[in-house]
Amino acid sequence: MARVEPGVAGATEKPPETQAPRQLVSLAMYRTLVLNATNDPLSVVSGRRGALLVLAEKADPVHESGDQLRSERCSLLVPSVIRLRYFVQVPFHGARAISRHGIFARDDFTCQYCGGKADSIDHVRPRSRGGGHTWDNVVAACRPCNTRKRDRLLSELSMRLRRSPSIPTRSTLLAAASTAVPEHWCLYLGVDRRRTA
């Protein structure tokens, strides 16, 4: 339920387009984690979109940021985590677009050859030798390992992967989608707090 000040008629019908510019700017800083009706993490949206979903009674706040959004007609706590009131069907293994940040998040920002801090991406089977830019062929790596490996196969070197690359979980990608993952999100995402690159 939206936190609407009592006695303010029509407050839930008014989207926060009437906010003063300063308040809209501050709302733009917020991000809202959206849970499916089943409590599974679904997506990350802007705080504004999260607030609108609550105002439209399409979602309930599960965790609030503690910051209040005010307009002439209503006020509500900006939701940090919301749960949809309806179920959204999610393809089991939908096409999860490969991204540099997603690769770092999946590999915990760790070089998959030496365990050091990763600052580059390596194609396990080099592209020049037919390797694809796919989740199961791309790993996070440090520059020295990347330079050492060059366009060779692991079988031609003494290098080994610490774990085989695979499609990351939706939770890992959601964590990667947000530059700063609030600590209380980890509970819903089922992930450890991630280090940033």
Ligand SMILES: [Zn+2]
């Ligand atoms: Zn390395």
